[in-house]
Each structure stands twice: as C-alpha cells, then as structure tokens.
Amino acid sequence: MEPLPIWVKNMEKREIDLKIQKKELRKEIGRLRRAHTDEEIHKMSLDVLERIRTLPEYQDAEAVYAYVDYKHEVETGDLIRLAWQDGKRVAVPRVCGQEMRFFYITSLEDDLEEGSFGIREPKEDLSPGDEEDALLLMPGVAFDTMRHRVGYGGGFYDRFLEAHTGMVTVALAFEFQLRKEVPFEEFDIRPAKVVTEKRIVT
Numbered sequence: 001m002e003p004l005p006i007w008v009k010n011m012e013k014r015e016i017d018l019k020i021q022k023k024e025l026r027k028e029i030g031r032l033r034r035a036h037t038d039e040e041i042h043k044m045s046l047d048v049l050e051r052i053r054t055l056p057e058y059q060d061a062e063a064v065y066a067y068v069d070y071k072h073e074v075e076t077g078d079l080i081r082l083a084w085q086d087g088k089r090v091a092v093p094r095v096c097g098q099e100m101r102f103f104y105i106t107s108l109e110d111d112l113e114e115g116s117f118g119i120r121e122p123k124e125d126l127s128p129g130d131e132e133d134a135l136l137l138m139p140g141v142a143f144d145t146m147r148h149r150v151g152y153g154g155g156f157y158d159r160f161l162e163a164h165t166g167m168v169t170v171a172l173a174f175e176f177q178l179r180k181e182v183p184f185e186e187f188d189i190r191p192a193k194v195v196t197e198k199r200i201v202t
Contacts, residue, residue, distance in 0.1 A: 021183040022141075022150050029141050032176045033072035044174055045075035047197035052079060052137070055193070055200070057168050061135035063089040065102050065167070068112065070119045073139050074172040077108055091129035093156075094121040100156040102129035132166040142177050143194045145201055148184035161189045170195060 036044075052058050064083045069075045083090050084106070091102035095116035103122035105111035115121030138157055142150045149171060151157060161167060171191040175198050194201040 018183045018185065022153070025150055025179075025182065026141050026152070029177055036072060036174075038072075041072050041174075042075060044197040045069075046078065048074050048172055048174075048195055049079050049082065051195050051197075051200055052170070052172070053082070055170065055195070057135050057170060057193070061088060061168070063091065063129070063131040063134035065091045065093075065129060065131070065134045065136045067137065067139045068092050068120045069139070070117075074174060076137065076172070079137070080105075080108060089131075091131075091134070092122050093160075094124065095156065098159070100160050103127065104129060132164060134167060136161075136167040136169045138169060138171050138191060140171050140173060140177070142179055142182050143171060143173055143191075143201070144179050144182045144184075146181075147171070147190040147192075147194055147201060148182050148188060149190060150182050150184070158189050168192060175199075 033041075058064070064080075066076045066080055066083070067073070069077070080090050080092075089104055090106075091104045092112075093100045093102050103124070103126040105122050105126060111122055111126060112120040113123055138149075140149045140151050161169065169189075169191040171194045173194055173196050175196045178194070178196060178201070192202075
C-alpha cells in the first residue's frame with residue numbers, strides 16, 4: 001500500500017485541527033452562555049432587537065425566517081411578535097431528517113411543539129415557507145469580524161442556504177460570541193451581517 005501524499009496528510013491534519021478548535025470554542029461559548037442570568041440574556045436580547053429594527057433588510061422584508069431560541073441564545077420571541085405587528089409573515093425551522101424546513105406561524109403559544117434536540121419547532125401541519133427572498137435571522141455559536149460563523153455542527157443552515165440562495169442573511173449574537181478570528185472553511189456560508197447588543201458587523 002502506497003503512503004498517502006503529503007498534501008493529503010496536511011489536509012487531513014487541518015480538518016482534524018479545525019474540528020478540535022470548533023469543539024473547544026463551542027465549550028467556551030457554552031460556559032459563557034450559562035454564566036449569564038436569564039435577566040441579562042433578556043436585556044441584551046432586547047438591545048439586539050432594537051438594532052435589528054434599524055436594518056433596511058428588516059424594514060423591507062415581507063417575510064422573516066427566524067429561529068426559536070434555546071439555552072441562552074439571543075431571544076427571538078419579542079422579535080417575532082414585533083414582526084407580526086409590523087405586518088410581516090414569520091416562519092420558523094423544523095428539522096426533517098437531515099434537512100431543515102421553515103413553516104409559517106401566527107402564535108408562539110399554539111403553533112409550536114417540542115421537537116429535535118428539545119428545541120421548540122412548528123407543527124408539521126402548518127403552511128411551509130415558500131419565500132426565496134425572505135430575511136433569514138440565523139443563530140450560531142461564534143462569529144468573527146469577517147462574519148465567519150461557527151455553528152452547532154449539524155450543517156442545517158449551510159445546507160438550507162445552499163438550496164435557497166436568494167435569502168438575505170443576518171446573524172444574531174451576543175458580544176461575548178464575537179472573536180477576532182474563528183476556525184472556518186472556505187465553503188462556509190457567511191451571513192451578510194452580524195448583529196449584537198453593541199454593534200452591527202458588516
């Protein structure tokens with residue numbers, strides 16, 4: 001059996017290094033999220049919301065595709081209610097096998113059920129999202145000032161965005177999730193903007 005070429009070995013080593021770096025970063029951000037109180041998370045989330053409202057991408061959007069927050073992510077409940085008040089349609093994601101699909105909701109109380117990973121998801125009998133130019137508000141574990149994103153490792157948003165290239169993407173994060181640089185791969189899809197409680201990264 002011939003030995004592997006050096007460039008293959010280097011690629012394999014880089015992939016392993018990236019996985020290790022991402023795993024450590026996920027642990028670190030997880031600790032920081034747990035270290036904040038519910039009240040702190042709620043206050044910072046409202047500050048993120050105020051910045052989202054100023055974005056032309058939000059103001060011009062007829063439909064908003066938003067995630068349902070989980071375990072001290074930037075909260076989206078108030079943002080979803082605001083979008084309804086502003087006359088926008090709102091869809092949230094449901095994991096279907098290896099894919100993620102969005103369904104329109106009109107109530108946070110009646111239209112959601114516990115789904116994959118313990119995250120609340122829309123009921124499957126709701127109308128599926130069919131917008132190709134909606135504003136997609138996405139979560140993430142960590143970001144850098146070049147808008148590279150470290151996700152949770154499932155690849156759901158990358159696969160969704162590869163299939164829906166017309167989406168306008170804005171990531172929501174707390175300032176403690178921002179780093180000068182995060183591990184990334186060239187094919188990773190970057191959001192157009194990252195909004196925290198203190199700034200908008202473009």
